[in-house]
Amino acid sequence: MFRRTFYILFTISALITFGYSGSVRVVNRTDNSMDDIATLDRLRGTYVSTKDVSRILAKRDPFVNEARGKMVLYLGDHRIKISGNSSYVLVDEQVYQMPMYAIWTKNDIFLPAESFFDIVKRTILPGINYDPRRMVLDIDMKEFTITRVDITQKANGTILRILTRNSFPEGNISSFFHENGWFYLTIAGGLADTTEIRRSDTRGVVRSVAADQLGQTAQLAFQMRTKVENYEIYQSSDPSEIVVSLRTAMDNSLARIKEVKDRWKLDTVVLDAGHGGKDPGTMGRKGTKEKDIALDIVKRVGLLLEKNTKLKVIYTREEDVFIPLWKRTKVANESNGKVFVSVHLNSNPNKTAYGFETYLLRPGKTEDAIEVASRENEAIKLEDRSKGKYQDISGESLIIATMAQSVYMKESEELAAMIQEEIGKKIKSKNRGVKQAGFHVLIGASMPNVLIEAGFLTNANEEKNLRNAKYRQNIANSIYKAIVKFRYSREQYLSES
Ligand SMILES: [Zn+2]
DSSP states (O other), X not given: OHHHHHHHHHHHHHHHHHOOEEEEEEEETTTTEEEEEEEEEETTEEEEEHXXXXXHHOSSOOEEETTTTEEEEEETTEEEEEETTOSEEEETTEEEEOSSOOEEETTEEEEEHHHHHHHHHHHTOTTEEEETTTTEEEEOOOOOSEEEEEEEEETTEEEEEEEESSOOXXXXXXXEEOTTSEEEEEEETOOBOHHHHHTOOOOTTEEEEEEXXXXXXXXXXXXXXXXXXXXXXXXXXXXXXXXXXXXXXXXXXXXXXXXXXXXXXXXEEEEEEOOBTTBOOSBOTTOOBHHHHHHHHHHHHHHHHHHHOOOEEEESOSSSOOOOHHHHHHHHHHTTOSEEEEEEEEOOSSTTXXXXXXXXXXXXXXXXXXXXXXXXXXXXXXXXXXXXXXXXXXXXXXXXXXXXTHHHHHXXXXXXHHHHHHHHHHSSSOEEEEEEEXXXXXXXOSSOEEEEEEEXXXXXXXXXXXXXXXXXXXXHHHHHHHHHXXXXXXXXXXXXX
């Protein structure tokens, strides 16, 4: 009697402790194959064999550490670490907890089926479905549709790129900032590779990234370092991605600084060859025309800039054509020019006058300067429809035009001084200095601007020199050097501010 009771008790306890062997039926829809996973069936549910799960779902054998009762399962590019007598599972170092302990037995680990398959589905294989009632594991090779998040920090804010395999209807994407400092992005119908997304490198305003799959809805969450002032979200199709740009107060001010810097950055030079076409400008005794010499020098300067710098060069004219004065500054402004250099040749009834001078737009101080400006302004008379385009340039209107340019005056002065200095180094002529007068061609230029009178064609010796290509190359070299120096000093100033 005693022995019999003992036997029955032993049988019951053995059933509870070791369970009885059963199996989970595996249906693979990709190749229509069937398989079985050995199970332990306990009162609290079904446990599946890790070795069998690995055999069916993994491409390589698991790593088994018998002494410590641990196994590593390799699914796709991911690693799942499992320990016997523990309820924790590590998917690529991310911890997941199951409601029951895994059981180490017979050199294998048995995992609570329902919760384990749920973790695998959420993290690595979205195409698996486990039916605990029927004990069937259904495998369909579905792909994640939200695969990765790239975070970059730009001057104007932090950009989140959520890479997707397809685009989603606009209504499926919703986003909001929670007062807890998290930004939530919900994508209905999206299947997120949560493991990969959680591994995203954080940058900029993003402190950490979280991802979860809730049934048919993917939820991504981004923890912010500071308050975000505004954000934009849009979908692009090539590449397929959801882009979120986040801006903080700091980003906004940095973006403004960059905008200002870009606006000031000397990247475009406008070169203006005086006169042209029906307007020859002044003429030397040997018939040398100002329009030809000016164009030649300008082209040489442009060539040097194009060859040796990354500056964009804009010419108001590249051939022998007539261009109205008003159009020259218009071209300069419309091309976003950052400096305007006009090249001319001088004349004087006094044939002994010689040398080079650079002009700024300001009311003329000397009779000579006013005389030079009024001669250069005469081109207006050759324009077909000049009426109304020009104001009287004496007196008050010139003062107003000058004031409009006062922002550029200091820089125009600097550039003029540099040009005079550089030309002085290169050619044997007289440095007549920086002067000022009212030139129509300079009016309205929204950038530092100067007008160079490179020499007197009315002076026999200077005309002879200016007919010499080498002499003109020297002048061009000097102007080129001055522009490069000017740009450098300006960039130094900008980088300090
Ligand atoms: Zn001229």
